[in-house]
Amino acid sequence: MKTKLIIIIITFLFTIACNGGNEQKEKIMTKNITNFNTLDTAVFAAGCFWCVEAIFQNIKGVAKVESGYSGGETANPTYQQVCTGNTGHAEAARIYFDTNIVSFTELLEVFWGTHDPTTLNQQGADVGTQYRSAIFYINDSQKDIANAYKNKLNEEQAFGSAVLTEISPLKNFYIAEDYHQNYYNENSNQSYCSFVIKPKLDKLHKIFKEKLK
Numbered sequence: 001m002k003t004k005l006i007i008i009i010i011t012f013l014f015t016i017a018c019n020g021g022n023e024q025k026e027k028i029m030t031k032n033i034t035n036f037n038t039l040d041t042a043v044f045a046a047g048c049f050w051c052v053e054a055i056f057q058n059i060k061g062v063a064k065v066e067s068g069y070s071g072g073e074t075a076n077p078t079y080q081q082v083c084t085g086n087t088g089h090a091e092a093a094r095i096y097f098d099t100n101i102v103s104f105t106e107l108l109e110v111f112w113g114t115h116d117p118t119t120l121n122q123q124g125a126d127v128g129t130q131y132r133s134a135i136f137y138i139n140d141s142q143k144d145i146a147n148a149y150k151n152k153l154n155e156e157q158a159f160g161s162a163v164l165t166e167i168s169p170l171k172n173f174y175i176a177e178d179y180h181q182n183y184y185n186e187n188s189n190q191s192y193c194s195f196v197i198k199p200k201l202d203k204l205h206k207i208f209k210e211k212l213k
Helices: 002-019 049-056 079-083 104-113 140-155 191-207
Strands: 039-046 062-070 090-098 133-137 166-169
Touching (some): 039 049, 039 104, 049 062, 049 090, 049 104, 049 191, 090 104, 133 140
Parallel strands (some): 133 166
């Protein structure tokens, strides 16, 4: 299934490149951000935001990642409120990335390749609507690319089961409490980091070695 998914990803990336648009920009594969005027944002949810943050902090072209809450109706929610599942928010990460180095499509490749998008409101032992798989798009370009990519994955049955990732417009993003920021780097010996986040990072390094800083 892994080989099939990689083939689908390569095919999709080639199609996007041939179709032109913003995704056609030449990638400058450098380790450091050189032009902050080219920064764009993406907001993804894929289970615990500690995991998503740790993954995208390692990707070339990503300047900053913030953990927060998105997709719900409660204004300025606390972590305790979101954990009840009653706010409608998902734990999410806001990713600032340099479009001269990495494209939104490539971020989606990492997003879908590092979590299970076929489970509804769940990633492993983390269960609830706050742990749903979601892409909160900020413009029509992100919307179209995300939907086309998801449709391709489902058409090719890349995961064996349907991809259930929610694709919705970004209505809000509330930055989480300070102790949630840069969590893995500051708490790598904590049990959740060792048993949940570390295996995801190991997978990232194995599959996406060429995209790492």
